[in-house]
Amino acid sequence: MASSTPIRPQAKTILGADIGGTKLATVLATPxxxxxxxxxxxxxxxxxxxxxxxxxxxxxxRNLNETGTDPADVIGIGxxxxxxxxxxxxxxxGPPNLQSWNPVPIKAILExxxxxxxxxxxxxxxxxxAEWLYGAGRGVRNVVYMTMGTGIGGGLILDGRLYxxxxxxxxxxxxxxxxxxDGPRCGCGKRGCLExxxxxxxxxxxxREALAGTGESMIVQxxxxxxxxxxxxxxxxxxxxxxxxxxxxxxTAHYMGVGLANIIQAINPQVIVLGTIAxxxxxxxxxxxxxxxxxxxxxxxxxxxxxFPSPLGDRVGDYAAVSVILQHLTS
Ligand SMILES: [Zn+2]
Numbered sequence: 447m448a449s450s451t452p453i454r455p456q457a458k459t460i461l462g463a464d465i466g467g468t469k470l471a472t473v474l475a476t477p478x479x480x481x482x483x484x485x486x487x488x489x490x491x492x493x494x495x496x497x498x499x500x501x502x503x504x505x506x507x508r509n510l511n512e513t514g515t516d517p518a519d520v521i522g523i524g525x526x527x528x529x530x531x532x533x534x535x536x537x538x539x540g541p542p543n544l545q546s547w548n549p550v551p552i553k554a555i556l557e558x559x560x561x562x563x564x565x566x567x568x569x570x571x572x573x574x575x576a577e578w579l580y581g582a583g584r585g586v587r588n589v590v591y592m593t594m595g596t597g598i599g600g601g602l603i604l605d606g607r608l609y610x611x612x613x614x615x616x617x618x619x620x621x622x623x624x625x626x627x628d629g630p631r632c633g634c635g636k637r638g639c640l641e642x643x644x645x646x647x648x649x650x651x652x653x654r655e656a657l658a659g660t661g662e663s664m665i666v667q668x669x670x671x672x673x674x675x676x677x678x679x680x681x682x683x684x685x686x687x688x689x690x691x692x693x694x695x696x697x698t699a700h701y702m703g704v705g706l707a708n709i710i711q712a713i714n715p716q717v718i719v720l721g722t723i724a725x726x727x728x729x730x731x732x733x734x735x736x737x738x739x740x741x742x743x744x745x746x747x748x749x750x751x752x753x754f755p756s757p758l759g760d761r762v763g764d765y766a767a768v769s770v771i772l773q774h775l776t777s
Contacts, residue, residue: 454521460474
């Protein structure tokens with residue numbers, strides 16, 4: 447039980463499992479990225495880890511059965527999930543939206559169930575692998591991937607491989623400070639983190655703060671009420687020319703651009719891929735971020751870096767899980 451099932455590099459398919467707080471997604475794919483079979487079911491986190499794991503196993507079993515795939519024809523199972531985790535030993539340690547999954551030795555469970563090599567990776571690192579192997583970072587050696595969703599996660603591909611750092615925490619770019627002192631309190635406990643300005647909930651909070659006391663605004667009209675204001679309403683109002691909304695979008699781009707400039711100065715990447723909100727808003731937002739980056743970064747580094755929305759979009763989770771295995775076949 448303790449010894450790991452070996453990877454089968456000669457096999458023809460990869461299984462991927464994306465474990466989230468609201469949904470479970472599994473895929474059976476080929477190494478060149480053809481998704482042959484896909485399953486998606488609610489996690490039902492409130493029913494506990496045992497229920498979720500049993501559901502995940504039945505989904506993977508259906509991926510195999512409905513494509514007539516023998517487990518011996520599978521290279522490995524890639525599993526992407528939120529941190530904290532012991533990625534090396536393949537143990538999920540109760541991420542914020544899946545607290546009952548603590549601990550879940552998913553590697554040992556799936557290897558004993560299927561006899562297929564299994565590897566666990568945190569979802570931001572797995573997303574970075576996906577953008578590098580299938581998305582905007584293909585063929586490039588230095589890629590930074592950042593999400594702009596509920597939080598700001600990140601993953602780094604350096605010199606053609608995932609960079610994990612000294613104890614697996616590299617790439618937590620959302621928690622670099624982007625103001626010199628104080629700043630809003632971040633969920634991590636620090637003040638002035640990038641995430642405290644530019645995650646979806648932080649953008650919404652900053653917008654509501656700016657709106658308080660200003661009376662009528664297009665942002666509130668779109669949202670229906672001040673309490674309902676989200677980042678989406680802000681961008682929609684900015685696209686229609688609302689002055690306050692444009693100011694807040696510029697401010698968001700400023701913090702994002704300062705954060706990216708810090709990363710660029712440290713690691714000199716060729717490609718930065720921004721997911722979620724940045725992908726939804728596209729060049730309307732990214733052109734503003736690019737302008738800040740040009741201003742805040744040394745020209746010799748600014749000229750080699752390109753900033754893209756994620757071409758994988760909301761399919762990134764499927765490719766992320768598969769990429770956790772595929773990375774072993776490409777280096
Ligand atoms: Zn933080």
